[in-house]
Amino acid sequence: MAQKIIGREHEIKEIEALYQADKPVFAVVYGRRRVGKTFLVRELLGDRLCFYHTGLSPYELKGKKLKELQLSNFYTSLVRYGSDLKQVPSDWLEAFDALIALLEKQETDKRQVVFIDELPWMDTPRSGFVTALEHFWNGWGAGRQNLMLVVCGSATSWISDKLLNNKGGLFDRTTDEIKLRPFTLGECEKYYQANDIVMSKFDQLQCYMATGGIPYYISMLQKGKSLAQNIDRLFFEPNAKLKLEFERLYSSLFTNAEDCMKIVRLLAQKQQGYTRKEIQEQTKLSDGGGLSATLKALEVSDFITSYVKYDYPKREVHFRLTDFYSKFYLTFIDGRKTTNPSFWQDNLLTSSLTAWRGFTFESLCISHLPQIKQALGISGVQTEASPWKSRKEKDGAQIDLVIERADHIDNICEMKFCDDDFVINAGYDKNLRHKLSTFLEETKCKNALHLTLVTTYGLKFNEYAGRVQKVITMEDLFK
Incomplete structure (x- = not known):
């Protein structure tokens, strides 16, 4: 199955080794939204899954009865895999107990793989989800030699706080973590070749500057079209998919999406970025621990990067925007009322595009x-x-x-x-x-x-x- 996966050689070896290991495994696969986590796990382990479930996006649910909808969705997955539970669980403890009952009645002498995707979305306010997950793993899963629990999530700051750096019942409980990063230029080239997309290296550089090697974005490219035609189709035509992606991207990852977008919009204005003090002054966000937590959340999710300039004091940390898609969107689309559906094809030789290429090539080299x-x-x-x-x-x-x-x-x-x-x-x-x-x-x-x-x-x-x-x-x- 794995031959359909481009690149990811290291991650494939790691997941296969965990499958073969004779021990209970609690693996966390995380990384920026659209980077291919679900695809990787499903392609590798799809026919070996005993249970698979995906959380519902709170962004799509728009604040409806979140806990009830997530539980109802989990119940549907339980029934699909053979649970004889007769009604939707009233809480997450009951839901995970039903999962335990389902796994115990299955054949137990071979590896049991449980895959829960978009786990952070299931942890709705006051739902008791994390406590129930602790109960499932600490009280049952950690004692099962044949259990392999794989959880995925795009809300990387949630993964970091609630799983990898948990101070409570899940402290030091995850056995393995795999961070999936965007494709490199070389991996993008392999993807194009595998999908018969013909592009010069010069154009591949520019494609990377707009999409940042995010597999989901480059999967939208159509073969037989020039790069300029593809960029217009994805960003500038009416209802273009990546024109509508920006707000959805941040809102589905961060509970304080407005603050995150405010910071990212500021950082897009200056190549070398800003210090924390400058960010606070310019965005007017409150200067408590909240701003530090927001910056950390953006950084662990691979949208921004902190660094200290050469020969500057270590405390003088700068933050810069390193997500290529966000940078492209904020440069050419955000707040601009261009109605030209062939904007890119018509402006290829303009000074604004030349300046963008120059600045963004610098970021591409650093990455x-x-x-x-x-x-x-x-x-x-x-x-x-x-x-x-x-x-x-x-x-x-x-x-x-x-x-x-x-x-x-x-x-x-x-x-x-x-x-x-x-x-x-x-x-x-x-x-x-x-x-x-x-x-x-x-x-x-x-x-x-x-x-x-x-x-x-x-x-x-x-x-x-x-x-x-x-x-x-x-x-x-x-x-």
Whole structure:
């Protein structure tokens, strides 16, 4: 069955090993919504499931009797798998007791796989769900050598707080956790090849900048259409699927979706992001633990990333938006009243699209740091990577990425998205010299500096090209 799955080799091995293990397993598979968790588990374990259930989305239910609807839905799944329960359970303790009864009457000498999908959605306010789950695992499941409980959830902050870092009855109870991340460029390329979608690497880069390697989004691409036609169809035509996705995405993941969207909208305005203090001042969100919890929830769900700039104090943490889909939506669609259904095809050569490609290529490179390290031949070397900005010059020198290496070399990385070989002219050469001298003067860096260019096609050789010690192209990013 697993041959239909693109990439995910490591996760497939891990899940198969858990299936073969002679011990009770409580595995958590989590990651950003639409990243392919359900597909992976169902494809791998589908014909081996003894019980499978999916929680109902509170976003779709719009505040109706949530607990009753979730219990009724669970009851339907119990009956489908052979439970002789005669009525909907009155609470979650009763529901899980019915699941225990169902599993006990099944054949017990082989592996029993229970898969509960979108688990966080089932934990509605004051429902007692987590207590009942504790009772199911601690009181029964943990003593069953043949039980494999797999739970999934997109609400990563719930998974983190209630399961992985639980301070109560589920403390340290999960036996394994598997975080599913978006596809890399190389995995996206395998997906396109498997689905007969023909696209140059140059276009695949731009597709990644809009979709971020989220399998569900790239599964909507139609073969036989150009990338520009596909982007218009998914984002700009009336009722385009990904035009309507933004609010649904955040509302289905976060109980305080409005606050999350406020923060994400702010972070979309500035490539290097903002500090916590700046976020609080600009969004006017209350400065208690709530803001820290919201930032943490956005970060564990892979929408934003925290980092400290090179040579800055550790407490000066910046947050930046790293979810490509959100960035694309907020740049081109949010609040804009374009009614042109072929907006992308009609604007390919405009300055706004050129600027977007330049900024977003930088984010794409940072998200493919392992591929950059591989191209530099330093995969095994310990590194710290972060941008740098001059503290002394207003709007002064800045470096896209500094890779500080344990072997006493710093790679000073410049990222350039071009539709041909990049050319260093006299003006840019002067800019580079100024950057490097300011960096050395302000940071007092003792390491050797290697100027590194990460670009699409390559570097055109001229009188200034010799300053660059290493050129990394998009071919390297696909490895």
